[in-house]
Amino acid sequence: MLLHLPGLPWECLSRDDAASWLPTLHALIESGSAGPLAPVGRHPLMDGVVLTGRGPADSGLLAAMAPRPDRFGADLAGALHLKVPGFARYLDDAGKRCALVNLRGTHFDELARGIIASDGFFEVRAHSYAQWGIPPGALAPLSMAGLLADLRVHPEDLAPSQLGPLVAGESGSVRPEQLRMLARALAETSGAHTVATYLAEHGALDMCAVRYPVLAGLGGMFGDPAQRETGKGTAWALIALLDAFVARMLALGGNDAVIMITGGNETRPFWIASGPGVAVDELWPEGTSLYDVAPSMLSMFGLADPSMPGQSRIIGGNGDPVAVAPVALPGQVLSLPDSFAGPAA
Template sequence: MKAVLVHIPCLPWECIARDDAAQFVPSLLAMIEGGSAGPLPPVGPDPLMDGVILTGRRPADNGLLTRQAPRPDGFGTDLASAMLLKTPTVTDYMDAAGIRCASVNLRATNFGALPNGVVAGDAFFEIRARTFDDWGIPPGALAPLDMAGELADLRVHPEDLQAAQLGPLMAREAQGDTATQLRTMAKALSESTGAHSVATHLVEHGAYDVCMVRYPMFAQLGGQFAEPATMPTGKGAAWLLIELIDKFVARLKFLAGEDAVFMVTGGLEGKPFWIAHGAGIPADQLWPQGASLYDVAPSLLALFGLKDGAMPGSARCGRQQLVQASAPTAASAGPAVIPDGFPCAPAAPSVAQQEILERQRAAAAEAAARAAP
């Protein structure tokens, strides 16, 4: 493994940068002290950071210009308007250069494909089924689809969570609508934990050069839980999640190895942050004035000697001699596209997807029959 990027939307920079937060985020703090880090300026009105990180382009150009809104049922948040990426991602460019990438739970990557790598889109992890047995693989959520046998059972469903896992989180929070809080927390925790299981599996067992993974749990808590920035350090359910995220990062860093360049992005849309640690990155430094989230994508490309002159940002690390990155060819661009550039989504699961779902159901039924008295 040569590079790992972890994206944690809605994790406030001021929380992990607090003087008394060291015991809660030792892994993140070690990377801050041993690398370059700091808060960054906003990237524009109503953006999703995911698009800027993935493409290096402005929200209006990358297609992810939107905002989040609370769900009417109080069950977390949904996108008020969802758009799809209109430009190639950094993983597309690296794949075209023969660099094997694993893309896990990143926004708007459904129906994407990497001929040399794997894409598990956010729909692959999203909880939309009441039970694990009914939880299939949505069309376009995984590519290549033959990875389903290896990855599908690594996902986590709320029914997999036990009271001992949710109890400490709920005990830290002021009592509210307990049923809604439990549902919201179970969904948020399941989706991020499932993404972590898949990411760690690919880092440990797959021959990939780059892994990018998104942990959206903080963005999914909605108004049901106190914001960590408003709470004393270590207090509230969100602070237990901050500790958990730090452990996720520590595990990925251990599996990736000491030679891997590690990047962490996150924060609020109006105040993102970026942490970078590894070879060629200055230690214990704040990003200089002028640095922005637009620099993440060109910096990732520069680690492999690549660049895209159309990106407005600058490479803050990587090789000095850069080669213009080639855009993915039509043959390797993944799904067919319609004239406006949006991927074509099939209306129903493919035959292969339906067969996988049926095998999952049969295996679950067989296991239940064996367990019956």
């Protein structure tokens, strides 16, 4: 499993007094390899580096931020056209079943054996749930719509009693625009988690990747949690919620799963990995970067793409990974795998 937590500062995880607040993430750090990484460069999309193992010039994923006209925070305004395959396409070609949930750069992508619900599938653009459709290219195969569309969460689904505890630790009154942003960010992240847990439980997956954008979606409106006392404020309440989401995914993955956590931001990313083949209770060696995530994911399945600039930091597969050529982007005919037939499966 790869769980991407953009906006979560490494400084919050590395505090000793955060162990009781974030038990799952601290346990993963102690049972595996972890640490902050070097910046990934000027104006890259961190999500693109994680997905493809390449920088923005090669991947086509380049980021800049612009305010949203509806005042729901900021949007990425940049090139989001994927020019190279993500790691899941290599696994798909090798016969593995993958699920990509809420990942940027996956819109209009397809997998022959797996499922993709892109960030566009969860992005709240409608004022009410009744008006919330599925944007073209947001879900593949589209035949999964009947199972997954109703698992999404819209801000109008959230009751004041659910938002109240999250803002209770804020000093002073919370402005209406803060509540709007919180409701949107929480809805999109909760919907992604619901879909991911459903697929992890019923999909017979070999790999599952999920992006949890709740902290990045706040746009700093509730302050920087790294500058706050541990456990204080809305951002810390959301970090604890992310820890619970990670715990649920870890339970679904089972004891033999390798779990990777990426997060932070482009100037201060981090990476945590735990499971078979991962060194225990160690910091990443010097030179480790976010570019190593995708090669490490491939190596666990005995694969390698020599054109990726990074290297594997995890021992996986049987012997040395088999080098493969870059695989083709979408174009195959999709069918619904039997394991995604529904809960009865």
